[in-house]
Amino acid sequence: MKRHTLLSLALLLSLCACHKGAGKFRIEGRITDAKDTVLYLEHLTFDQGIVPLDSVKLGKDGSFSFSSSRPSNPEFYRLRIGDQLINLSIDSTETVSVLASLPTMALDYTVEGSGNCDTIRLLTLKLHELGLDIQRILDDRSLTIAERESLADARVKEYKDDVKLNFIQNRYDQASSYFAMFQMYGGNLVFNPVSDASDVTWFSAIANAWMDRWPGSPRAENLRNIALRGHANTRKKVIEVSLDDEKVTETGIIDMAFPNINGVEQRLSQLKGKVVLLDFTAYSLPDTQQRTMQLRELYNKYSPQGLEIYQVSLDGDEHFWKTMCRQLPWVCVWDKEGTANDIVSIYALQQLPTWFLIDRNSDLVGRQELLGDLETELKKLL
Numbered sequence: 001m002k003r004h005t006l007l008s009l010a011l012l013l014s015l016c017a018c019h020k021g022a023g024k025f026r027i028e029g030r031i032t033d034a035k036d037t038v039l040y041l042e043h044l045t046f047d048q049g050i051v052p053l054d055s056v057k058l059g060k061d062g063s064f065s066f067s068s069s070r071p072s073n074p075e076f077y078r079l080r081i082g083d084q085l086i087n088l089s090i091d092s093t094e095t096v097s098v099l100a101s102l103p104t105m106a107l108d109y110t111v112e113g114s115g116n117c118d119t120i121r122l123l124t125l126k127l128h129e130l131g132l133d134i135q136r137i138l139d140d141r142s143l144t145i146a147e148r149e150s151l152a153d154a155r156v157k158e159y160k161d162d163v164k165l166n167f168i169q170n171r172y173d174q175a176s177s178y179f180a181m182f183q184m185y186g187g188n189l190v191f192n193p194v195s196d197a198s199d200v201t202w203f204s205a206i207a208n209a210w211m212d213r214w215p216g217s218p219r220a221e222n223l224r225n226i227a228l229r230g231h232a233n234t235r236k237k238v239i240e241v242s243l244d245d246e247k248v249t250e251t252g253i254i255d256m257a258f259p260n261i262n263g264v265e266q267r268l269s270q271l272k273g274k275v276v277l278l279d280f281t282a283y284s285l286p287d288t289q290q291r292t293m294q295l296r297e298l299y300n301k302y303s304p305q306g307l308e309i310y311q312v313s314l315d316g317d318e319h320f321w322k323t324m325c326r327q328l329p330w331v332c333v334w335d336k337e338g339t340a341n342d343i344v345s346i347y348a349l350q351q352l353p354t355w356f357l358i359d360r361n362s363d364l365v366g367r368q369e370l371l372g373d374l375e376t377e378l379k380k381l382l
Contacts, residue, residue, distance in 0.1 A: 025090045027077070028065040029098035031105060034058045037081050041066040044076040044087075046218045053077075062102075073214040074116070074175035081105065087124060089116045089175035119176035123167060127183050127190070130159045134185075160191060164202055170363050172209035178219065181206060193230045200230030201346055205254065254364075256343050258312060258333035261322045266310075266333050272362040274308040275381045277374075280344075281353035282315045283324035291353065292328070298375060299330055305382045306360070314338045314352065357381065 031039060037058055043051040054066045074091035079098065084105040088096060096117055100109035107128055111117045137143075137151045168177045181203060183190045191199045207223035214220050257267040268278065279295070281288070299309055309330035315321045316338055325332035335343070347356070355374070356367045359381050366377065 023070045024067045025070050025092065026065065026067045026095040027079070027088065027090075027098065028095065029063075029100075031058060031062040031064065031079075031081065031098075032101045034062050034081060034102035034105075035060050037102065039064050040080045041068070042078050042080055043068075044078060046222065073217040073219065074178070076175070076179065086111075087120050087179070089114070089120060089179065091116070091175060116175045119167060119174070120179050123163065123176065123180050123183065126159065126163070127185060130155065130190075131185060156185075156190065160199070165366075168202060168206070172206045173213045177206050178210070178223070193226045195230075197230075198348055200227060201348065203227045203230060205346065254343075254346050256312070258335050260331065260333050261326060266331055268310050268358075269362060271308050271310060271331070271358075273360055274306050275302075275360055275378065276358040276362075277307065277309045277378070278356040278358055279309060279311040279353060280347070280349055280355070281311060281313060283313060283321060284315055284317075285352060288324075296329075298378070302378055302382055303329075307378060307382060312343075314344070 027041060031037075035058060039056050039058055040052060041054045043053050045051050053068055056064050056066075058064060070092060071090060074089055077088045077090060079086040079088070081102060084102065086098060086100065086105060086109055088098075088111070090096070094113050096111060096113040098109060098111050107125060109121065111121055133155050134152050137148055137155065140148065143151070163180050167180055171177050181189075181191050181193075191202065193200060193203050203223060204227040207220065207227045210217070210220035210223055255267060255269045257265050260266050268276070277295075277298075281291075295309065299307065311325070311328070311330060311332050313321045313325065313332065313334045315324075315334070318334060318336065321332075321334050347354075354368050357365050357377055359365050365381070368374075
């Protein structure tokens with residue numbers, strides 16, 4: 001009887017221990033060359049600023065382990081020794097492992113257990129490189145002030161384009177994308193949610209994805225409010241963007257749906273599994289016939305291998321559009337709103353025609369200005 005009671009007590013304690021550990025995340029690792037320094041774990045909260053969660057005085061080997069309650073939506077944390085910081089994100093009960101050396105802790109560390117944390121590491125490095133490049137430009141006294149400002153602005157734009165296309169695109173709901181949009185340089189946000197229409201578009205895409213995945217969360221609501229204010233500020237300068245829940249889909253593209261010449265709605269996302277040339281054009285443009293012939297050659301050559309063309313006409317005359325595309329073999333749709341449609345701004349169209357390439361997984365892989373020869377790029381995907 002006594003043995004049975006002891007076994008029951010042991011089982012009860014075991015269950016309590018399991019319950020106690022449930023819903024926790026863990027950050028562990030080692031910071032070398034940091035003996036007797038204090039390592040802090042801090043929560044970068046949305047509404048209360050930086051909140052200390054835990055700390056430990058490091059020993060000779062620099063090992064540490066922190067744990068805390070799992071957040072209900074992605075949250076941001078950091079490890080800090082003095083002014084050396086490592087930014088992290090947590091959205092599950094995961095265990096994140098960090099290895100670093102104190103003298104180079106902020107820029108030279110490794111992180112395992114979280115793809116978002118590793119992407120944040122890469123973004124931190126890229127921002128540091130941006131700062132070094134701009135400082136070199138500003139220190140170059142062989143240039144005029146106007147030339148230095150122009151080169152610095154161009155470098156920032158290059159940075160933003162890189163981050164948008166290689167870190168945020170197709171990852172709108174990720175914590176790393178949220179982190180990227182709030183990076184700061186020189187005391188200001190790199191991405192301008194107030195007066196830069198292009199940046200506002202990306203805030204909108206991320207806001208839409210977060211509202212869909214974590215509806216009602218303070219960070220999602222904040223993104224939405226930022227995007228709305230940005231639209232209000234830029235409305236007179238550019239076409240207003242208003243995303244709905246169907247625009248960003250699980251396919252990784254910003255979806256769209258327009259009628260074909262028979263009035264049947266055709267969704268871009270329905271072409272998943274094919275390599276898609278997304279083409280924005282207007283048949284009233286000069287050289288349209290020559291360009292159409294070139295597209296026909298590509299289509300005839302590569303459609304058996306899985307190429308499809310989804311061509312969006314922005315012509316103002318529906319009858320003219322139907323006449324021009326009636327004999328074309330690919331998907332032809334018409335946007336009756338023309339350049340007033342939010343899709344035009346979402347895809348940041350600067351000119352017509354402009355094409356994009358989408359792979360078989362429905363991921364947007366490039367656009368006309370950033371890729372080389374179209375046929376060469378198609379062969380890589382087919």
